[in-house]
Amino acid sequence: MSTKIKLTIPCDEANHVCDKTQYKEASLWEMIKLNIHLIYCRACRKYTKNNTSLTNKLKESQVACLDKDCKEAMKKDFDKALIEHK
Amino acid sequence: MPNHQINPNKWIDLYSDYLFNYTISRVSDREIAQDLVQDTFLAGLKSMKNFKGEASERTWLISILKRKIIDHYRKTNSKKGKAEVRINYNDSESEGDWLEERVADPFDKTAEDTLQNAELGEAIHNCLEKLPKKQADVFKMKTILGHETEAICNELNITASNLWVIIHRARTAMADCLKENWF
Numbered sequence: 001m002s003t004k005i006k007l008t009i010p011c012d013e014a015n016h017v018c019d020k021t022q023y024k025e026a027s028l029w030e031m032i033k034l035n036i037h038l039i040y041c042r043a044c045r046k047y048t049k050n051n052t053s054l055t056n057k058l059k060e061s062q063v064a065c066l067d068k069d070c071k072e073a074m075k076k077d078f079d080k081a082l083i084e085h086k
Numbered sequence: 087m088p089n090h091q092i093n094p095n096k097w098i099d100l101y102s103d104y105l106f107n108y109t110i111s112r113v114s115d116r117e118i119a120q121d122l123v124q125d126t127f128l129a130g131l132k133s134m135k136n137f138k139g140e141a142s143e144r145t146w147l148i149s150i151l152k153r154k155i156i157d158h159y160r161k162t163n164s165k166k167g168k169a170e171v172r173i174n175y176n177d178s179e180s181e182g183d184w185l186e187e188r189v190a191d192p193f194d195k196t197a198e199d200t201l202q203n204a205e206l207g208e209a210i211h212n213c214l215e216k217l218p219k220k221q222a223d224v225f226k227m228k229t230i231l232g233h234e235t236e237a238i239c240n241e242l243n244i245t246a247s248n249l250w251v252i253i254h255r256a257r258t259a260m261a262d263c264l265k266e267n268w269f
Contacts, residue, residue: 015254016250016254019250019253019254019257020250022257023228023229023235025235047258050261050265051257051261053261054257054260054261054264057206057210057264057268058210058229058230060203060206061203061206061207061210062111062203062207063107063206063207063210063211063230064106064107064110064111064116064119064207064230065103065106065107065211065226065230065231066102066103066106066120066123067231068241070120071098071102074098074102074120074123074124074127075098077124078094078097078098078124078127078128078131081128081131082094082095082131085131085132
């Protein structure tokens, strides 16, 4: 039985694959299984829809933030100023 | 009247991303934006006594940042030459060429689009601030900075499945938070 190909996946796995898809890290087979799951599962369809539009919004907004090194450098300079200030 | 406290020790952790995003949508150069944010923190530190506690810290810092951005544009403008008049189309051969220059660039974004993107970016940061710190950090590294899963796991010392659980929670929360206004 264990050699039988599984076509259905539970919801938590479907959501996990959906998250991975947002970062283009899901494999083709995983995506096929996700889509089969989406055919019959309304809750996951909703989650996938929201998740995809979140990704699109993030792309659209070109939101930016500082990476860790920048922040560290900033903190160093700022701490110096803090000490001088006191 | 709510009296807000000021505590510069936490400024960089709490507000640097928000201020940076605010700046970059207005100056569109990472390095300049970073300098302006840094200047803002230093200026804020200097004029801490003037903080009356009527607005939140973030609003107060943004108001300083706005002045800094204006100053930045003033400075770059004063470096430019004085107004110059160019006459390009003075011979009869190139007559009418100016028409071509007036055609809208289809790939150019309208001012409204840019404005909307800036607002959306600010909304995203507002939602990010509501997340628990760890979720927000992981989400930023993965989604906005685009780091590899493995790199994040190594840096934060978590397993991959742990990371995906955090990402899942963060994405659900972010989608809920943005849903009301943006979806």
